Amino acid sequence: MAKNWCIGIIGGSGLYDIEGIEDEQWLALETPWGDPSDEILFGRIDDVQVRFLPRHGRGHPISPSGLNSRANIDALKRAGCTDILAISAVGSLREEIEPGRFAIAEQFIDNTRGRASSFFTSGCVAHVSMADPVCPRLSEMAAKAVTAAKGKVATGATYLAMEGPQFSTRAESHMYRAWGADIIGMTAMPEAKLAREAELPYALIGMATDYDCWHEEEEAVDVAAVLKQMKANGALARKAVLNFIKALPKTRKASPIDTCLDESIITAPNERDPALLAKLDAVAGRVLKSK
Numbered sequence: 001m002a003k004n005w006c007i008g009i010i011g012g013s014g015l016y017d018i019e020g021i022e023d024e025q026w027l028a029l030e031t032p033w034g035d036p037s038d039e040i041l042f043g044r045i046d047d048v049q050v051r052f053l054p055r056h057g058r059g060h061p062i063s064p065s066g067l068n069s070r071a072n073i074d075a076l077k078r079a080g081c082t083d084i085l086a087i088s089a090v091g092s093l094r095e096e097i098e099p100g101r102f103a104i105a106e107q108f109i110d111n112t113r114g115r116a117s118s119f120f121t122s123g124c125v126a127h128v129s130m131a132d133p134v135c136p137r138l139s140e141m142a143a144k145a146v147t148a149a150k151g152k153v154a155t156g157a158t159y160l161a162m163e164g165p166q167f168s169t170r171a172e173s174h175m176y177r178a179w180g181a182d183i184i185g186m187t188a189m190p191e192a193k194l195a196r197e198a199e200l201p202y203a204l205i206g207m208a209t210d211y212d213c214w215h216e217e218e219e220a221v222d223v224a225a226v227l228k229q230m231k232a233n234g235a236l237a238r239k240a241v242l243n244f245i246k247a248l249p250k251t252r253k254a255s256p257i258d259t260c261l262d263e264s265i266i267t268a269p270n271e272r273d274p275a276l277l278a279k280l281d282a283v284a285g286r287v288l289k290s291k
């Protein structure tokens with residue numbers, strides 16, 4: 001019997017494909033929230049269904065501020081995903097997370113602005129908990145997969161999501177360090193929030209590509225440095241993804257995140273906007289149908 005996992009992989013800067021995928025087919029999905037970043041690669045690795053989405057599109061045409069994360073998460077849910085593993089290039093805000101090391105996110109600080117960050121707008125309001133924004137089970141498996149690929153890993157990282165696309169000023173970089181952030185990027189928010197709203201357990205592997213600009217002995221980050229590091233460690237990232245999929249247990253046990261909307265929707269049934277409910281068919285169909 002095939003494993004009952006369907007893993008959505010979101011590939012970040014420098015990771016526009018994955019290896020080891022069979023029966024592959026790029027398919028364009030429509031969503032009520034607009035277009036996802038690209039077609040989704042459907043396929044399988046052994047007996048696990050896999051869906052891969054390059055976050056910025058193939059060839060990287062979409063800026064972090066221009067990402068339609070609602071469409072991306074809706075499309076992955078629609079594609080049958082049970083869980084999401086996101087990969088991101090990140091700047092390091094800590095000496096001990098040197099470029100080349102992988103950092104598994106445990107917390108996020110959302111310092112983005114003006115992004116559409118919820119599926120549940122007026123007409124169907126929901127408040128999901130983001131106290132523990134990642135799935136511990138996926139994060140633990142992700143850390144093991146990096147180690148098995150012979151990558152260096154740091155766990156428990158706090159990811160600061162900045163707006164961009166410009167990199168931080170030195171003052172900002174020092175401030176984020178003082179806030180307790182360990183790694184910095186421009187994309188995991190609102191992606192992780194939306195995954196939670198869609199009842200999709202989410203984990204993020206950050207690949208440290210630079211020391212941002214706080215470090216006195218290192219050059220300030222630029223795109224060339226990020227891409228150089230991604231190139232150096234891209235094969236390792238791909239290997240880690242493959243290890244992650246291959247090491248999944250045979251049976252996916254239920255996660256509390258699978259049903260987190262049960263206690264989150266506050267709008268009374270007779271006050272719900274039918275047009276919005278129709279848009280929520282993939283994200284919240286499970287709970288809306290049962291009410």
Ligand SMILES: CSC[C@H]1O[C@H](OP(=O)(O)O)[C@H](O)[C@@H]1O
Nearest residue numbers: 012013064088089185186187226
């Ligand atoms: C190319 S450097 C900045 C760029 O890289 C990261 O993207 P992703 O998280 O998709 O790997 C960062 O968030 C910026 O979007």
Ligand SMILES: Nc1ncnc2[nH]cnc12
Nearest residue numbers: 089090091184185212221
């Ligand atoms: N220093 C940095 N700041 C924001 N996003 C990044 N992605 C990779 N390095 C980064």
